[in-house]
Amino acid sequence: MSPTEEAAGGGGDDYDRLSELKAFDDSKAGVKGLVDAGVTTIPAIFRGHLLQEGPKVSSSSSSSSTSLSIIPVIDLSAADAVAREEVVAQLKAAAETVGFFQLVNHGVPSELLCEMLPSVRRFNEEPHEVKRPYYTRDARRKVRFNSNFDLFQSPAANWRDTLFCEAAPEPPRAEELPVAVRHVMLEYGGAVREVAARVLGLLSEALGLSPGHLAGMGCAEGLSLVCNYYPPCPEPDLTLGCSRHSDPSFLTVLLQDSHAQGGLQALLASRWLDVPPVAGALLVNVGDLLQLVSNGRFKSVEHRVVANRSRDTARVSVACFCNADIARSTRLYGPIAELIAADDSDGAGRALYRNVTVPEFLAHYDKKGLDGRPALHRFQLLQ
Ligand code: OGA
Ligand code: NI
Numbered sequence: 001m002s003p004t005e006e007a008a009g010g011g012g013d014d015y016d017r018l019s020e021l022k023a024f025d026d027s028k029a030g031v032k033g034l035v036d037a038g039v040t041t042i043p044a045i046f047r048g049h050l051l052q053e054g055p056k057v058s059s060s061s062s063s064s065s066t067s068l069s070i071i072p073v074i075d076l077s078a079a080d081a082v083a084r085e086e087v088v089a090q091l092k093a094a095a096e097t098v099g100f101f102q103l104v105n106h107g108v109p110s111e112l113l114c115e116m117l118p119s120v121r122r123f124n125e126e127p128h129e130v131k132r133p134y135y136t137r138d139a140r141r142k143v144r145f146n147s148n149f150d151l152f153q154s155p156a157a158n159w160r161d162t163l164f165c166e167a168a169p170e171p172p173r174a175e176e177l178p179v180a181v182r183h184v185m186l187e188y189g190g191a192v193r194e195v196a197a198r199v200l201g202l203l204s205e206a207l208g209l210s211p212g213h214l215a216g217m218g219c220a221e222g223l224s225l226v227c228n229y230y231p232p233c234p235e236p237d238l239t240l241g242c243s244r245h246s247d248p249s250f251l252t253v254l255l256q257d258s259h260a261q262g263g264l265q266a267l268l269a270s271r272w273l274d275v276p277p278v279a280g281a282l283l284v285n286v287g288d289l290l291q292l293v294s295n296g297r298f299k300s301v302e303h304r305v306v307a308n309r310s311r312d313t314a315r316v317s318v319a320c321f322c323n324a325d326i327a328r329s330t331r332l333y334g335p336i337a338e339l340i341a342a343d344d345s346d347g348a349g350r351a352l353y354r355n356v357t358v359p360e361f362l363a364h365y366d367k368k369g370l371d372g373r374p375a376l377h378r379f380q381l382l383q
Contacts (some may be wrong), residue, residue: 020045021151028135029128030147030161032314035231036128042159046239049156050372070268071098071275071283076195077105079202091199092206095286097293099301100266102281103253105197108191113280115184117257118317121182123163123313124229134163134178142172150220153369158242159233159307166191168223169325178363181227188222191280192253192320196220200283200322207294207339217293218331219250222323229288230263230315233307241305241315243370248362249287256283258309259315274302288376289323289361292353295335301374324358334355353379 024045027033034043072094076249081086094101121147121341134145144164148157154341163181165172169187177185197220204213214220230241241263256264256277263281265272275283291300308315336354341349356379 006216013045017045018152021157023139024147024157024274025151028132030131030135030145031159032124032161032231034129040234042233042235042239045157046159047156067159070273071100071102071266073102073104073278073281074102075105076107076198079198084202085331086334088202088205091202094345095187095203095206095290095298097299098266098268099299100275100283100285100303101282103195104278104281106195107198108188108195108282110280111253112184112188115132116188116255116318119181119184119379120163120227120229120240120318121316123178123227124316125138126159126178126180127214130160130178142166142170143176143178144180145217150366150369151368154243155371156239158370159230159236159239160241160305161229161231163227163229165225165227166227166326167191167221169221175253185225188318189225189320193220193223193322195282196223196251196253196320196322203251203290203298207297208342209336209338212252214290217333217336218238218324218329219293220322221291221329222325224249224321224323226319226321228305228317230305230308231296232310232312232314236307236309239307241307242323244302244304244372245370246291246300246374246376247285247319248286248289248304248375249323250290250293250364251322252285252287253320253322254283254285254317255320256317257315259310259313261309261315262317263305264317265306267303267304270355272304287321287323288374289333289358291376292379293333293336293340296352297339300374302374326358326362328378329358333361351381354381355357 137146147161165185167186171186174182199213200220201211204211207334213375258277262274265277266275286298286300288300290298330381332355335351335353340351364378
């Protein structure tokens with residue numbers, strides 16, 4: 001498939017992109033600030049997305065019912081009862097093919113689910129002066145608010161603002177969190193970690209390993225909460241809410257609101273399929289690092305978010321990235337030895353990826369930005 005580069009309208013080279021990026025960043029007001037200022041066209045920095053294979057940015061290629069039947073709904077509570085093997089088989093099939101599944105009966109208390117998204121909305125809709133102190137790109141701060149983590153790296157900016165919180169292994173002090181989210185963020189993160197640990201146990205079994213294998217490798221030591229706010233966009237056909245990417249995690253657990261327009265799409269069989277929210281469910285997907293350690297058995301599937309077409313309502317989501325201790329981990333991650341041996345008929349083994357530390361992988365991911373190219377390519381071994 002030869003990628004075709006296509007500017008999504010008008011963002012040519014005839015402007016001083018760096019100055020405009022700096023001015024936008026210096027405002028510390030994010031995309032919401034532009035919307036509040038009443039912009040009716042999107043600034044050039046948000047244009048020029050690379051539209052590679054797949055349909056145009058604006059169109060969704062399938063009805064939601066199609067993707068619902070492709071992305072399985074899995075009942076986690078069944079794993080504690082007689083149906084453990086059945087659940088392992090369902091998770092294995094999902095992780096090996098579509099890379100996403102909707103998890104129901106996951107045990108996260110509904111009060112937490114109900115409170116998390118509105119609190120993120122409240123934070124983003126606070127007056128500018130309240131949000132401004134949190135606006136930073138300083139990765140040493142555990143709580144960071146900014147717009148486009150890759151603003152200065154990516155070819156085109158996204159129509160979204162994000163509040164990050166590194167919640168594990170060492171959570172921030174409560175006072176470091178904005179008041180709007182203080183009462184729920186860390187508790188929600190703790191509940192998601194429990195779910196992730198159970199899922200990783202079942203996925204270990206799906207790989208033919210002991211239940212503690214993936215957790216024992218430290219795949220769920222760390223947890224970053226990525227709280228996304230997608231304001232209404234005046235020209236949604238000319239930009240994206242989030243460019244195509246796969247996740248820099250072992251596992252991602254996503255809570256998305258019931259926004260009428262949805263917005264999340266997964267790239268499956270070269271088509272962008274809508275992934276609409278399922279009430280009460282958590283959407284789980286395989287991240288790049290799990291694809292790497294599973295030697296390519298589990299798929300980290302590319303996805304994106306279209307720009308919000310609503311006139312007046314922002315879309316909100318919270319992505320929890322399960323990872324090693326992203327600041328301190330020195331462990332080398334590579335394809336799991338048992339899997340390499342099993343993958344090769346002569347038993348000599350063939351690793352598809354080289355070893356990498358999590359900080360090295362993340363440095364590459366961040367430096368590259370969301371440029372449409374999978375970060376894992378860098379670590380692939382030529383066969
Ligand atoms: C992400 C992501 C999807 C969404 O934050 O990595 O893919 O629906 N988010 O916000
Ligand atoms: Ni993602």
